[in-house]
Amino acid sequence: MHFTRPKPFLFDPSESLTMSTTTVSTATATRAEHSPLAWTPQPTGFIHDVLTVAIRELRPLIREPFTLVFGMMQPLFFLGLFGPLLVRTSGLGEAATLQWFVPGIIVMSVLFGTSTTGANLLQDITTGAHERMLVTPLSRSSLVVGRALKEIVPVIGQAVIIVAVSTPFGFEPHAASLLGIVLLAVFGVGLGALSYALAMVAGDNPYVFWMVQQSVLFPLLLLSGMLLPLDDAPGWMTVLADLNPLTYLVDAERALFAGNAGADALYGAIASAVMAGIGLGVAVKGINKEAR
Amino acid sequence: MRFSGIWRETRARTAVVGEAWVVNGRNGDVRADSGQYLAGMLGRVRLMINAQGLARTFQTSNYSTVEAVRGIDLHVAEGELVAFLGPNGAGKSTTLRMLTTLLPPTSGTATVAGFDIASDPGEVRRCIGYVGQGDGAGHMQRVRDELITQGRCYGIGAAESRHRADELLEQLQLTEQANQKVMTLSGGQKRRLDVALGLVHRPGLLFLDEPSTGLDPQNRANLWSHILRLREETGMTIFLTTHYLDEADAMAERVMVMDRGEVIADDTADGLKADLAARSDLAQPTLDDVFLDLTGRSLRDSFMPAVAAAA
Structure with a gap:
């Protein structure tokens, strides 16, 4: 292999010199003084950092919007293959059954989508992309907050697709559904942030991430009354369902998609806000602990 | 131990101007508390890295x-x-991770590009470029998108980031891959992209952690020709780790050898080879000979997994 030796770093004694008599200059370092850049990089601010991260995360989705549909395959399967069975067993008719079932499916799409989103970070950790981002001046917390906020877009996109698919079969969304979508987005941000926190804990061990994610996902799903009503559930199951934040979100979505912005919607809003607060808090604490 | 390198050169420079150089004890033991400027260097040579203990x-x-x-x-x-x-x-990598603010030191101090890594990590990160061992670009991202995002991370405006991305794509021969997903790039292309990402903000100091590992000889030579050309154009400082001693021999002006957590040699490659030739039977030792002489021939993988897990 042939290498060309670079020009050595040599001092040119012919240049005019100014003597320094001090042992060491203790001049205060400033960015402009040390930076040989064409421009002086300035602190960017938290909102700029969050938007930069969120836009980076959204770019693959914008480039290939069809991937949004891949992320909601399970909910669509439940809608197409479980929904008709439910119509038969409920005896309520197709429209009424869908009015009950579709909000649950929308929540399910949020659950599947946002709980697995940490896998993206996991891949970035494994490949080295996350490390590269950590060496940029972006604030640490923006790296997870930006990623979590990005979840708003697929959550809304998937909710719109499911509503569009269900409406021809008798599902009837109301104006309050928009508030329902807002709650979904808030809840999705929290769950997405928790997924990122899990990815940071898992680090180079993807199986840890998937084992924990699956172990948490299905109990949450089944104990929320998303697929079947829990009215006749045994007492212990009812207690667990009451402890499940997803239960309140599902109830809120059913109420809001039916046009009722009452107590259920309020409890759902509280559950979503608490989930967002806890998720973002845990994720920010996690990344600050991981790296300064 | 061999310690000279820039210090030996520094003495030559100071001799030219007849200035006493304030150095304490062995070469390299500089009385530099804050390390902004090296004593007797006439304010012309700044320490981009100054670590103490x-x-x-x-x-x-x-x-x-x-x-x-x-x-x-x-x-x-x-x-x-x-x-x-x-x-x-x-x-080596632990040292690099500390200097790039990825890992806090247990003790000691360091300034990088003039800023303290402990008290001013944000400013350090603003001034340095970093090319790690892994792929720095997200696999699901497009090549040009990642470069633009990198510019935005440093507060560069959107239009300027796009311009800079195109400039680097051209410089590193990645223009044809601009709209490809990173995962579809070859190993050499990915590495060139990593270097481009490290250079987006035109850093004064570039850290390269085993930049050519895993590349074939053609891609290694190609990568280095790009790095050296860009260095020639910008005059940036480069601090690199590598296992390819021929690269270090051919390109580095100074070679530092670390073993068991300590720096055991610091000199030019020629200086290290001359030193070995003087105290051995080898007429023309290579840097490989020097390396094995300094670090021995026993394998050193034993505690790496534990350190990696802890890191």
């Missing part, structure tokens, strides 16, 4: 710790290209 200990279990880096001193002047060598587990 930098150490990092990892807790590998409840009862044991590993001293990955044991109180090292590092001085790298502006514009130097320094190769940081050592066997696996020597502490």
Whole structure:
């Protein structure tokens, strides 16, 4: 292999010199003084950092919007293959059954989508992309907050697709559904942030991430009354369902998609806000602990 | 131990102007508390890296710790290209991770590009470029998108980021791959993209952690020709770790060898070889000979997994 030796770093004694008599200059370092850049990089601010991260995360989705549909395959399967069975067993008719079932499916799409989103970070950790981002001046917390906020877009996109698919079969969304979508987005941000926190804990061990994610996902799903009503559930199951934040979100979505912005919607809003607060808090604490 | 390199050169420079150079004890023991400027260097050579007693200990279990880096001193002047060598587990990457603010030191201090890594990590990150061992670009991202995002991370405006991305794509021969997903790039292309990402904000100091590992000879030569050309154009300081001693021999102006957490040699490649020739039977030792002479022939992988897990 042939290498060309670079020009050595040599001092040119012919240049005019100014003597320094001090042992060491203790001049205060400033960015402009040390930076040989064409421009002086300035602190960017938290909102700029969050938007930069969120836009980076959204770019693959914008480039290939069809991937949004891949992320909601399970909910669509439940809608197409479980929904008709439910119509038969409920005896309520197709429209009424869908009015009950579709909000649950929308929540399910949020659950599947946002709980697995940490896998993206996991891949970035494994490949080295996350490390590269950590060496940029972006604030640490923006790296997870930006990623979590990005979840708003697929959550809304998937909710719109499911509503569009269900409406021809008798599902009837109301104006309050928009508030329902807002709650979904808030809840999705929290769950997405928790997924990122899990990815940071898992680090180079993807199986840890998937084992924990699956172990948490299905109990949450089944104990929320998303697929079947829990009215006749045994007492212990009812207690667990009451402890499940997803239960309140599902109830809120059913109420809001039916046009009722009452107590259920309020409890759902509280559950979503608490989930967002806890998720973002845990994720920010996690990344600050991981790296300064 | 061999210590000279920039210090020896510095003495030559100061001799030219007849200025007494304030150096204490062995070469390299500079009285530099804050390390902004090297004594007697007439304000012309700034220390881009100045570490004093930098150490990092990892807790590998409840009862044991590993001293990955044991109180090292590092001085790298502006514009130097320094190769940081050592066997696996020597502490090179841990040192690099501390200097790039990815890992806090257990003890010791360091300024990088004039800023303290402990008290001013944000400013350090603003001034340095970093090319890690792994792929720096997200696999699902498009090549040009990642470069634009990198510019935005440094507060560069959107239009300027796009312009800079196109400039680097051209410089590193990636224009044709601009709209490809990173995962579809070849190993050499990915590495060139990593270098481009490290250069987006035109840093004054570039850290390269084993940049050519895993590349075939053609891609290695190609990558280095790009790095050296860009260095020639910008005069940036480069601090790199590598296992390819021929690269270090051919390109670095100074070679530092680390082993068992300590810097055990610091000189030019020629200086190290001359030193070995003087005290051995080897007429024309290579840098490989020097490396094996300094670090021995025993394998050094034993405690790496524990350190990696702890890191």
